[in-house]
Amino acid sequence: MDFIHSLAAVSAEELISSAGLVLLLVAAWGGDKAGRGIAIAAFAVLVGAAAIALPTLLGSVGGSASLAFEGHVRLDAFAAFAKLLIYLGAGVALIVAPAFFEREGGLRAEFPLLVLLAALGMGIMVSANNLLTLYIGLELNSLASYVLAAILRSNGRSAEAGLKYFVLGSLASGILLYGISLTYGFTGTTSFDGIRAAFGAGPLSVGATFGLVFVLSGLAFKISAAPFHMWTPDVYEGAPTPVTAFFATAPKAAALALLMRVSLGAFGAQPGAWQQIVIFASLLSIVIGALGAIGQDNIKRLLAYSSINNVGFMLIGLAAGTQAGASATLVYLAIYVVTSVAAFVVVLALRDAQGKAIESIADLGGLSRTHPGLAAALAVVMFSLAGVPPLFGFWGKFLVFQAAVQAHLVVLAALGIAASVIGAFYYLKVVKVLYFDDVVDKVRGGSEFANLVLLTASTLFLSPLGYLLTRWLGGLAGNAAAALFRLS
Numbered sequence: 364m365d366f367i368h369s370l371a372a373v374s375a376e377e378l379i380s381s382a383g384l385v386l387l388l389v390a391a392w393g394g395d396k397a398g399r400g401i402a403i404a405a406f407a408v409l410v411g412a413a414a415i416a417l418p419t420l421l422g423s424v425g426g427s428a429s430l431a432f433e434g435h436v437r438l439d440a441f442a443a444f445a446k447l448l449i450y451l452g453a454g455v456a457l458i459v460a461p462a463f464f465e466r467e468g469g470l471r472a473e474f475p476l477l478v479l480l481a482a483l484g485m486g487i488m489v490s491a492n493n494l495l496t497l498y499i500g501l502e503l504n505s506l507a508s509y510v511l512a513a514i515l516r517s518n519g520r521s522a523e524a525g526l527k528y529f530v531l532g533s534l535a536s537g538i539l540l541y542g543i544s545l546t547y548g549f550t551g552t553t554s555f556d557g558i559r560a561a562f563g564a565g566p567l568s569v570g571a572t573f574g575l576v577f578v579l580s581g582l583a584f585k586i587s588a589a590p591f592h593m594w595t596p597d598v599y600e601g602a603p604t605p606v607t608a609f610f611a612t613a614p615k616a617a618a619l620a621l622l623m624r625v626s627l628g629a630f631g632a633q634p635g636a637w638q639q640i641v642i643f644a645s646l647l648s649i650v651i652g653a654l655g656a657i658g659q660d661n662i663k664r665l666l667a668y669s670s671i672n673n674v675g676f677m678l679i680g681l682a683a684g685t686q687a688g689a690s691a692t693l694v695y696l697a698i699y700v701v702t703s704v705a706a707f708v709v710v711l712a713l714r715d716a717q718g719k720a721i722e723s724i725a726d727l728g729g730l731s732r733t734h735p736g737l738a739a740a741l742a743v744v745m746f747s748l749a750g751v752p753p754l755f756g757f758w759g760k761f762l763v764f765q766a767a768v769q770a771h772l773v774v775l776a777a778l779g780i781a782a783s784v785i786g787a788f789y790y791l792k793v794v795k796v797l798y799f800d801d802v803v804d805k806v807r808g809g810s811e812f813a814n815l816v817l818l819t820a821s822t823l824f825l826s827p828l829g830y831l832l833t834r835w836l837g838g839l840a841g842n843a844a845a846a847l848f849r850l851s
Contacts, residue, residue: 369431372438375412375446376486382408383479390472398470399461405475406457409482413450419443420839430492434554437492444693444843445489445620448700452612453482455704455817459711460605462811466718467515467603474514478609481507485617489624494543494553494578497621501539501585504614505532511609512602524601531594532584539581545574555629563632575630579640582625585618588678589647592671596655599667604720607663608707611670612700619674619696623681623689627847634684641682642775648675649779653786661722662713665789666706669748672786673699679779680763683770689844691766694836695759698747698825702756705821706744708814712737716807724793729802737806738797740822747825749790750783755829 370377386401393400420443429438456478464470480503487500509532513525547553549571550561562571584591599607630637652672659665677699680692713721721727731738747756760783767776810818824832 368429369436372429372431373436373490375415376483376490378412378415379408379479379483379486383476383483386479387476390476393472395469395472398464398472398474401472402457402461402470402475405479406454408479409450409454409457412482412486413447416443416446416450420447420842422842434556435493435496436487436490437555438490439849440846441620441624441843442486442490442846444839445616446486448616448620448697449482449485449489449613452609452614452616452700452704453478455612455708456605456609458813458817459608459708462814463603463605463711468517471514474511477507477511477514481511481609482613485613488617489620491621491624492555492628494546494555494558494629497625498540498543501621502536504617505536505585508532508610508614511606512598514606515603518603520601521603524598527601528594528598535581535584535591538577538584542574542577542579542581545570546578547574549574555625558629559632562630567633567636572636575633575636576640578625579622579637582618582622583644586615586622586674587667587671588644588674589651589671590644592648592651595671596659596664596667599670600661600663600722604663604707604711607666608703608711611666611703611707615670615674615703616696616700619677619692623692623847626681627684627689638682638684641678642772645675645678645682645775646778646782648672648678649782649786650675653782653789656786656789657792659789660724662710662724662727662793663722665724665793666703666710669790670703673748676760676763676779676783679767679772679775682775683763683766683772685766685770686841686844686848687769688763688766689847690837690840691759691762693840693843694762697836697840698755698759698829701821701824702744702747705740705818705825706748708810708818708821709737709741709744711814712810712818713806715805721805724796725800726803726805727793727796728800729797729804730806731798732802733804734806737810740818742794742797743822743825745790745793749787751787753827753830755825755827758830758833 389397390401420440457475461470484500484503491497509525509529512528513522515521549568550558587595626637648671652668656665656668677692677695680688715721747754750757750760764776
């Protein structure tokens with residue numbers, strides 16, 4: 364593909380980067396008072412980028428993959444599916460941020476710009492077909508995310524979250540880069556197609572095995588999979604809630620999609636090597652996420668451990684190493700992104716009479732009697748995360764367990780099901796506080812209209828009505844998974 368066609372293939376990224384540069388000038392001239400306008404413009408840019416990506420996803424099964432820039436970038440239905448989830452998470456962050464930051468002293472003009480830059484990096488990540496492209500996209504996303512976590516400079520918790528994220532993220536980036544260098548050294552290429560061919564030529568050498576381990580370890584940090592999860596609770600708690608909502612959705616979707624592309628694409632010729640690592644990370648994430656959440660009294664920290672737990676379940680689908688497993692993982696990921704949107708919109712509504720955020724679970728006692736709608740929405744989120752039927756969250760778990768059984772990973776599926784039942788305890792604990800504890804009556808804040816629309820839409824999606832979308836969502840995920848397995 365020549366250079367002009369390559370430029371046309373990455374038109375979504377070109378739109379975001381061009382608009383980001385223009386909005387950067389607007390921010391420089393207009394200052395923070397232009398923040399809300401920049402956020403609206405950034406949201407419109409994301410809608411435009413989604414409109415560009417959607418036709419690729421809706422194409423024929425298997426996707427018509429386009430290799431751009433000498434094979435460094437792959438545009439297919441899988442990348443389009445991941446990008447739509449990325450733009451959804453980033454768009455939600457832009458919608459809920461202005462009202463939140465106005466209560467904290469005003470929306471900084473750089474916030475929507477950083478979200479756009481992070482979305483640009485994530486778009487490059489999921490389209491990567493080369494280890495160098497992977498690293499460039501990941502670092503662009505990471506650098507923007509570090510600043511987003513610490514964007515409330517006068518807030519000690521936000522500054523601490525940003526610092527911890529930066530230090531641990533830098534360590535993970537070093538691990539990933541070392542793995543990339545080892546992989547290149549023992550295969551002679553950074554191309555995913557070339558690595559797959561080299562890995563399929565015979566048994567893995569010790570050096571190539573170490574390269575695979577380090578690459579997967581670096582990516583495991585980005586999805587907060589155990590044992591590389593240590594940053595997640597502190598960053599989720601300390602970062603501003605709109606930023607936490609962003610971290611729980613867009614970067615999670617991008618990093619998991621990247622892990623799938625690397626595992627099933629670049630390392631796909633040696634499934635026995637990477638499947639062991641994924642299975643280990645899956646079980647450890649499920650156990651640590653469940654045990655860590657049990658003792659939490661802060662709702663944001665509980666959701667952080669819940670994210671670790673849910674990543675473990677998603678990795679079960681990846682561990683299957685099949686197209687059905689990849690499709691199940693993508694369905695689970697889409698449901699989880701919407702669940703996270705609902706969860707953090709509820710958290711944003713938990714404010715006292717002075718507008719201060721309420722994060723203690725104990726302070727939500729009897730919320731069903733004072734704010735029944737808010738309590739019902741949070742209960743739906745908790746039951747969906749627990750995988751309790753007939754809520755839509757059950758469907759994602761069912762699909763990944765089914766894929767594992769079909770791939771003869773019966774023990775893994777059985778352990779996942781058992782851990783899912785045990786892990787339901789901490790979700791039910793929150794519901795018990797909402798409906799059966801004495802009324803604390805601390806929550807006074809309401810929700811802005813845009814937040815109410817988001818909460819209503821996401822709650823309906825998670826309700827039994829969501830099953831009406833199973834064929835549609837499953838078709839899109841199946842199309843994306845087929846593209847992932849299409850190597851030519």
